[in-house]
Amino acid sequence: MIEQQLIDGLSKLGTAENRQGELAFKHIVDTYQAVIYNTCIGIVGDADDAKDIAQDVFIQLYKSADSFRGDSKISTWLYRIAxxxxxxxxxxxxxxKVLLRIQGFFAADETREIQIRDRARSNPQEISEQNEHKIALRTAIDSLPENQKTAFVLKNYDDISYKEISEIMELSLxxxxxxxxRAKKNLQKTLNYYYHNNVK
Structure with missing residues (x-):
């Protein structure tokens, strides 16, 4: 379905043509469920919470579909809600506790990582070091100011264009x-400090 067909379909939810609306809604969920989850987990850091929030995003879409007029793309609207x-x-x-959110974040199979890639290793020390690196990165992301964190997550977790991020956050390009x-600079500073003081 093209964008306009989806918008037209959403407007039919709860009407005599509800079947068309349901098909449009299902298509949107199938298309955006994974990326919306990525955005949620990137911000909240907990897999279970991210799943609940992502579900709430689509519940809100369903309930308020008739209010969507197509002033922005459907994806922009969904990301803004998320x-x-x-x-x-x-x-x-x-x-x-931050640690609980970090553990939940990295327990999820769907977790997308930035810069750090898991490799199948059997060496307990290497596995431990990888986990420490992940926690350090997650903690650094969580320490960012709210706007920096949001922009960074949208760009790096879902590779959204700067233009669409500006529309989602309602900011200039x-x-x-x-x-x-600034987010990258702050992450670099935080991680440099961490490794300088913790890695021997």
Whole structure:
């Protein structure tokens, strides 16, 4: 289905032509479920929470489909909902321990990693070191300011264009570029500090 067909289909949910609406909705879920999950897990860091939030994104889409007028792409609308729900989750759960979120993040089969690639190894020491590197990276990402983290996750977890990120975050293109640049600088600084003080 093309974008306009999907938009037209969504408008038919709950009407006499509901079947067409259901087909459009299913197509959207099948197309975007994985990438929306990636965005959620990149922001909240916990696999179970990310699945719940991603599900909520599509529930909201279903309930509010008739309000979507096509002013932006469907993907932009979904990402915006996912980002807002993920950030709200973090704000409402600040008392959760970071370590638990990190462990949940890396327990998921669907986890996408940045820069670090798992390799099948049987050496316990190497496995331990890899896990430490993952935790260091996740902790560094979590330490980023909210806007930097959001822009960085959207770009690096789902490879979204700068233009669409600017639409999702409702910022100028130059602001998004600046956020991602600063995020990379801050990550580099945090990780350099970590390895300088923890790696012998």
């Amino acid at each position: 980002v807002n729900k993920s950030l709200n989750h973090i704000r409402n759960n600040k008392k959760h 130059s602001s998004v570029e600046s956020l991602i640049h």
